Amino acid sequence: MKIYLEKIISECILKLGYPAKTIQIEIPKDNKFGDFTTNTAMLLAKELKSHPRNIAQQITENLEYDKDLINKIEIAGAGFINFYISDNYYFRELSKILSLKNDYGKSEINTGKTANLEWVSANPTKPLHAGHGRQICLGKAIANLLEWSGYKLTREYYYNDAGNQMRILGMSVHARYEQIFNPNFPFPEDGYQGDYIKDIAEKIYSIHGDKYRNCENIDYFITTGEEYNFQSIRNTLEKLNIKHDIFFNESSLYENGAIEKLMSDFKSKKLSYLKDGAVWLKSIGEHEHEKDKVIQKATGEYTYRLPDMAYHIAKLNRNYDLIMDIFGADHVDTYREVLHGIGMLGYDISKIKVIIHQMVVFKTGKEKVKMSGRYGTFYSLDDLLEDIGKDATQFFFIMRGANSQLEFDIELAKEQSDKNPVYYLQYAHARICGILRHAGEVIPEIDKLLETSVDFKILNDKYELELLKQLTKFPDEVESASLTYEPHKIITYLNKTAECFHVFYRNNKVIIPSNINLTLARLKLCLSVKQVLKNGFNIIGISAPERMERTEE
């Protein structure tokens, strides 16, 4: 509908010889201002040096529109043009929801384009902790949004199985292994403290006994640790139904010479220089005020920046239309450096979009939960999933915008009560399922009747129409959320939708055996609410329960 209004207004402006403007169509907060509104006349007023209301007058008088869809057009306030949409339009949309089913809300703005989303990308040095959850759930939802907007999407996981961190992992496992024989064996100062390291060591012991004692080479401990941790990470992701298409290994960038080439490119373009035995990358242009960064250490090893740059070049070479990364706020500088580095070499970095999310503070009621993985205690993502379930986990991680710091109240998320906002949405879905079950009991031939067409004009009560209007906003909401990569908008929308449904439910009985036509129309309305809720749930990743019952009072 928005698109239709944009079209007729711009045609009208053209006809009147007014300068072209991008037409902004909005849904007013208050429905007394109609179903849609535009401020076009106010935007034109300045250039035409005329009163907004006069311009609005001109536009409305010359507008050509389908009178079956638009009931009334009014000028209001300072020069808003308000459109009152005919119920017929909404009834058409209702049929559309029922026929498109799981596809209702999908948009084609990015059809034919490809995108790559890289996220999670934790190195296999430890299990995923609860804090990772934000990025994981956010990424899952954004991935869905990208697909809903038409992209053909590749989900990617980048990891590093070489380098310093993995060596520390190997040394940690090795020390725990030796401690099985000699409790006094020294543990490396910067080693990984978690109990999972002991588990890995014990696993090695149970299979190989003392075969690896006094071993000079820790490679075996590294690879075993890596395999163990990766298995753990993948298990956790699987619980959340996340499947990456590509696991991209940093070491492949060394093997195919990409790193070497990058080094020599920087050198030949005089973007890098040698100082104190290390190779430094210059900060130029808008980054001039920043410190130059080391890309190759005096030891000859490369810092993380270089492979990261090579990796992004590799992705650019795969010709995606959109390359997207998700990082926590602790990595802001890293991605800037990466983009700056490859930008200096002339790569088109405009295709790369980076989402930064702020950090999470976990709380149980008022108490802050310490997340330090460094010294032992460690709240893992598995623990969180175990404690509060995967629906609540995903909902809580997604419900806030990525830019705000997230306060995650584990007590609240755990609570199986009306305080918990997840249930508000799911309950609406379960309630509809309850109605449908009941319909089958009262009217045995209901399935057959539902296949026949119904005149929706019978839906003329204000709660019915409000609910219906809310449903038809879904495609716009999905499109808007996918353009800004903000899945929390879907939650905001679903909340409103659930509210409309609950209000409708409170005021209207659906199953009225004495009035079969009204029953059918309302049942179809319920079916479409169910469909929209389910589609929204699919995007944010939560389940659509058929029933919800409290186990205890």
Next chain:
RNA sequence: GCGCCUGUAGCUCAGCAGGAUAGAGCAACAGCCUUCUAAGCUGUGGGUCAGUGGUUCGAAUCCACUCAGGCGUGCCA
């Protein structure tokens, strides 16, 4: 010090490509189950949108500065 993010109701947060009386949930208070699930609905109270200036017909939204919090500012990733 510098860079990025944030500051909206008692609490947690929406709203921010400028638009009509600033919203939700929780908390508080008062109501609603002989009705398809009360994990629901209805109502009341609660705000100098951190502050100050600026741009504009119009600012929570844009700009500048100030104050407060988070993250970063490693030859760690």
